[in-house]
Amino acid sequence: MANPITQVALHERTLLVDWVDGRRSHYHYLWLRDNAPDAIDTHNGQRLIESVAIPPAICPQTVTLHADGQLEVVWAVNGSRSLFAPDWLRAHDYSQPETISTANQPLLWDATLGAHLPSADYPAVVDDRQILRDWLQAVHDYGFALLRQVPVASAALLKVVALFGYVRETNYGPYFDVKSVVSPNNLAYTGLGLSPHTDNPYRDPAPTLQLLHCLQDAAAGGDSIVVDGFAVAARLRQQAPEHFALLTRTPVTFRFRDQTTDLMAVTPLIALDSQGLIKAIRYNNRSLAPLALPPEQIEPFYAAYRALGELIASAEFQVVFKLHPGDLFIVDNERVLHGRTAFSNTGNRHLQGCYADRDGLLSTLRVLGGCSD
């Protein structure tokens, strides 16, 4: 027990706890009842009681600080007993601002990331859980990482997903081939350059992770480009707050159709969380449907969209690199935009791509002892 409790005092709604190091904490009785060890299943950590059924004015009959440091609460309402470990109370002390600061700022990056691309080797992440953890941590921190020496074999990228989570299968299959084909149903399957974009913005929920694995790079051109959408959006927020605000509150439609598919999502380009932090970006010039906004909003929207697009296109933010056979990159598809330069149709360029979700990756990272939230 790092910090024993020295004294407790019963207030009307809260229990006051003094610690040996001088800290003073307050715990609402309501909160204590809701989170007491006897309310939680010991096997699976899930709550066994109905939080909303706890009487709002619940209070203890007695509170006893035992010699072993445990705190026992006997509840007035039905005489049940709850025994709290001091370490647990200390760890969940919401009286301290540092405990309740949830805003973990992402590490924003620009073109200078190109000098030291976060990367690892596939054989190493397979063999060594610490190397896997560090690679997943890079995905968490930067929303982007490279993996080299992945077997140059069809579907090998699925083995990479299996290291941390699960494939999100879509109408494109569990994985898909990115190469130049005749009559493509998607511009990705041509030799055209693709400006940086997020994938599948016409899907809700959009896939939160994307992997691209290089099998052939014999075509001239076809360099990969990545851009930190959070960095770009933060810059826009700073230099043109009215443009930024407009992009967070104007829903636009993304759509994709082929013979068997008709996908559509209506969403702003920049999504904020309930605290106003940038949560997600969707940006894909190819699949934005004709704007259907009130006429007076058309020009302001295009102005804001242009301001965002100019930042995305600027050399300051673009990291450009060449994938060779066996190289794979992963992006957080709600944060990092990816694209490519045009390539010649005379040589062969062949990537395979697939989607996955962040929840599995972050879970694996936490189990490996990585920091993520």
Place this chain on the structure above:
Amino acid sequence: MANPITQVALHERTLLVDWVDGRRSHYHYLWLRDNAPDAIDTHNGQRLIESVAIPPAICPQTVTLHADGQLEVVWAVNGSRSLFAPDWLRAHDYSQPETISTANQPLLWDATLGAHLPSADYPAVVDDRQILRDWLQAVHDYGFALLRQVPVASAALLKVVALFGYVRETNYGPYFDVKSVVSPNNLAYTGLGLSPHTDNPYRDPAPTLQLLHCLQDAAAGGDSIVVDGFAVAARLRQQAPEHFALLTRTPVTFRFRDQTTDLMAVTPLIALDSQGLIKAIRYNNRSLAPLALPPEQIEPFYAAYRALGELIASAEFQVVFKLHPGDLFIVDNERVLHGRTAFSNTGNRHLQGCYADRDGLLSTLRVLGGCSD
């Protein structure tokens, strides 16, 4: 051509179009350039040009209304030509409020839905695309539908998913067994009652669809419960706007841990879209982590949470029904809460569950001609 254009006039920033029925529409040149047929790939409908690179003050050199009704624009900037079909212009006329109203209100429901549960038979949805369409439409409209006569066989629910989309695989597998087991890692795998909840709120993105398929119902109890979370949230918004607002802006943590998994998501219980409409609800008493809010927010949060929970628990909103072998239900897991009454451990109750995503379902519905905003 239902409505020919009778006349056009060039304004500074917009083209004014008069239609034979008297309607007058305005199209910004910027918008016309961005959505012109020559800017869009004819194979796949994707945009070939960079929207943000269009000069903001772009304007036509000439606009010609051809005898066949087509509108030809020759652009001043580079002399390129765009040919617009009048039907397309009419369909995308954003001068008319009805074109731009995107807010498709969901059909809210309460316990009275129990008298006529939206349902279909599996053999019929397999054989008849119209019946499939109507069943998917019910999922879209109500966020809930039953399917009967599904083969009573393990993994048969995957065939149901294959009718409209793709499984979202998770740490629970492509599908999972819901029955009482020894040392469960989840309270779902006990005989305990489960109050209405959404599944996997500790995941981001949460699965947007859930299916539950009954293989055995020999235990006493174990009735299913569903609640329209959007109806409940709308009621809360109406009767206690301050509680509602607090639940939309207070991030809380959901967490699930077992030996190989550590899933966590931080999000408000009620999510609004950029227009303030209710977009998603997460509610799961079992996996809400101890609140880590500033002390002065603890009691207000519990008060709002209780108000929401009381509505969810009220008979007014709960639809209760019994699943028999071969019955399956599907819910929109961001809208409809599901639960069950307790069941006896002496008989056998066995469900199988799986997750999927709404995007595939809505795509299939649109391809079948269903209406889904």
